[in-house]
Amino acid sequence: MKATAKAHTNIALIKYWGKRNEPIILPTNNSLSLTLDGYFTTTSVEFDETLTKDQFILDEQVITGEQYERVASFLDIIRKLAGKQLYASITSKNEVPTAAGFASSASGFAALAAAGTKAIGLGLSNMELSRLTRQGSGSACRSIYGGFAEWQMGKKEDGSDSYAIPIAPAEHWDIRVAAVVLSSTKKKVSSRAGMKRTVETSPFFQGWLDSIPQDLTTIKEGIRHRDFQKVGEIAEANCLKMHATTLGANPPFTYWHDTTIAVMQKIQEMRTQNIPVYFTIDAGPNVKVLYLPEYEKIVEETLRSLSGVADIRLSKPGQGVTYL
Numbered sequence: 001m002k003a004t005a006k007a008h009t010n011i012a013l014i015k016y017w018g019k020r021n022e023p024i025i026l027p028t029n030n031s032l033s034l035t036l037d038g039y040f041t042t043t044s045v046e047f048d049e050t051l052t053k054d055q056f057i058l059d060e061q062v063i064t065g066e067q068y069e070r071v072a073s074f075l076d077i078i079r080k081l082a083g084k085q086l087y088a089s090i091t092s093k094n095e096v097p098t099a100a101g102f103a104s105s106a107s108g109f110a111a112l113a114a115a116g117t118k119a120i121g122l123g124l125s126n127m128e129l130s131r132l133t134r135q136g137s138g139s140a141c142r143s144i145y146g147g148f149a150e151w152q153m154g155k156k157e158d159g160s161d162s163y164a165i166p167i168a169p170a171e172h173w174d175i176r177v178a179a180v181v182l183s184s185t186k187k188k189v190s191s192r193a194g195m196k197r198t199v200e201t202s203p204f205f206q207g208w209l210d211s212i213p214q215d216l217t218t219i220k221e222g223i224r225h226r227d228f229q230k231v232g233e234i235a236e237a238n239c240l241k242m243h244a245t246t247l248g249a250n251p252p253f254t255y256w257h258d259t260t261i262a263v264m265q266k267i268q269e270m271r272t273q274n275i276p277v278y279f280t281i282d283a284g285p286n287v288k289v290l291y292l293p294e295y296e297k298i299v300e301e302t303l304r305s306l307s308g309v310a311d312i313r314l315s316k317p318g319q320g321v322t323y324l
């Protein structure tokens with residue numbers, strides 16, 4: 001019973017930032033992302049009745065400890081769903097350059113969920129697959145779909161109505177994303193720990209939540225009409241509001257480094273030179289830059305020229321999860 005699946009990472013334009021339920025990963029707000037073609041994980045899962053525990057190999061390394069535990073408990077959910085007490089060997093390969101600051105857990109859990117459920121004989125719909133993937137890593141549930149996807153937070157406390165839905169396919173709009181990889185690699189607060197501290201202590205968190213519904217309505221309108229300025233402005237403002245909440249947490253923290261801010265300022269300066277370009281930042285110092293194909297030369301050259309930039313990694317809209 002073996003299956004292989006491939007899933008791409010995604011970049012949130014309206015951020016998931018806060019859980020209302022941690023054990024089954026239910027968010028405090030809806031979020032919206034674009035699946036990217038440049039970064040993906042390929043995962044094979046083979047259930048084997050002779051195994052007495054799961055085995056996990058990631059990029060040719062045997063995985064143990066916390067990362068292993070997260071995968072094994074995710075497989076427990078799949079075993080329970082299938083009603084089978086079988087262990088599996090999992091082999092994963094990340095095309096996500098770990099330094100890129102992309103949430104490789106997003107492509108990882110989406111590929112694992114797809115390969116694992118297929119290998120154990122569950123034929124899940126994309127909705128069911130997204131709902132399952134959510135329990136591995138929240139943002140991963142959006143990677144089931146290609147192009148633009150919205151994770152609906154749902155209202156029920158059992159999570160049965162919390163999963164992603166497709167908004168527009170990758171073919172809808174050829175916009176570009178450059179992940180600016182900064183050389184500094186200072187330890188950061190994980191997204192899980194960061195959102196927990198923020199939810200529990202930041203006075204700005206409610207303001208963040210209050211602003212989401214309008215951001216979502218406006219950005220979906222912008223996507224529908226391929227209005228780059230509208231999408232870029234909302235995405236950049238939403239990211240800044242998310243990061244503002246961390247400054248009000250106790251103890252306060254930020255994911256930004258000096259080079260993060262330098263890249264942000266350069267992006268804003270390019271706009272004064274009539275280059276339509278916007279940024280978004282996740283739970284790390286790296287900046288993801290949004291632009292249109294006709295500006296790729298000037299944008300990519302400018303980003304490469306900035307001090308403190310180790311590399312830039314380019315993406316276009318990507319496809320949803322596929323079985324190989």
Ligand SMILES: O=C(O)C[C@@](O)(CF)CCOP(=O)(O)OP(=O)(O)O
Nearest residue numbers: 012015016137138139191192282283
């Ligand atoms: O991707 C976004 O919407 C925004 C973030 O990347 C941060 F900016 C959150 C990602 O959180 P994730 O790693 O999915 O958390 P988990 O559910 O605790 O595994």
